[in-house]
Amino acid sequence: MLTDFDHLSIWEIAHRWHNTDPNTSDPDAPPLPVQDLLRSITNMQVRHHLPILTKAGVELKSERNFPSFSEHLAGIEKPHDLKNEDVWYAEMRETYFERKERWCKRHDEAAEGLEQCYKYRVYDKEKLDSIHLDRGIIEEFCRKKGVDLPDFWFTKEEKERFAEGEDVEDTVAKETSPSDDEEPLTTVGKIKQAEADRFWSRLTDAQRHRMLCREVAGNLWKADKTLTQGAIMDHPVIREYCGAKYYTDPNTVRNWIKDLDPRPEDKRRGRPKG
Known part of the structure; x- marks a missing residue:
């Protein structure tokens, strides 16, 4: 099981989904279920219905996160x-439309040639190995297609939660974050370092980024209660050291921190004047 990996190439995902070795599969004739999955994924990526991630796991800007x-x-x-x-x-x-074209340029460049996969059944292994997706996007894909989460990337418990209609990624993030009546991990003086290290090592990058963003955002708002959510999200510490820069969809980080905003609901739109 590859739950410790945040993102994988679509070539590897399609093969492992169907218990096939991606290293020995023949690009000229992959197993039929693998072909079907690759064609479905690439079709959705070309149409911007699914994002494209780089080998480093960075999501390219697309129509999905353009207003x-x-x-x-x-x-x-x-x-x-x-x-x-x-x-x-x-x-x-x-x-x-000019701005939209500029915004989506890198996504469209990365998607160039993918139509060969879903239209003509040409499977360029090097190309398909260079395009990645993460667990959250696969969860989204499964929900759209009405299929179960793949065994190789999700635990039995996660699959059960998914079948019950819960958002697996959000549930995992909540389970790894302190509750309202619980001290944050960083303030618990008696916790052993080894236990803290094990806890941290089990988290995905997204879960770590979420925890860091929430911790820093809470302290920024303690220092200045007039800060907008946008100002928090643009703060260099949030972007550079908490990992916010890796998420091109602004709603990702906003959803992580919005419940911490100390301002009244009617004051939460726009930036402060002056």
Whole structure:
């Protein structure tokens, strides 16, 4: 079982999913179930329905984390002296799609050639080995397709929680975080170092990043209760030392810290003035 690995190549995922050795599989004729899975994954990646991760596990920006056109317009103030609204609207759409193209450039470059896989059954092992997915994305994929989590990457308990409709990644993160009436791991003076090391070693990178982000965010808000969630997320310590820079979808880190925000609900939108 590979639960200690946060991300794997789609070539390896498709093979291990069907108990096939990815090292000895013939790229010219992989087993049929492996072909089916590779074609499904690459089709969804080309259409931006699934992300693409690099070999380092960094998710490339895609349409999945780019705002909709209506959200884009909501952030633009319409000129007071506007003479032709249709022309202005057309210009806004052109600007939007230009920005979207730039945003998705690296994803689209990485996806180039994947249509050969799902359209023509050409399986470029080197290409498919260079594109990765993580456990959370595979969980999302299984939920969309209505299939069980693969045995090689998820425990029996995780599969049971998934079958009951729970979010496995969120559940695991909650289980590895201190409860409200429990002291954080870093403040428990009597814990043995070996126990702390074992606890830390069992966490995935995402779980470690979540814990670090929450710890630092809580202290930043203690120092300044007026900080917005955006300001916390952009803080260099959060980005560089807590791992936030590895998550291109801003909602990932926001969901980790938003319950710590000390500001009233009606004050949580936008950045502080001045």
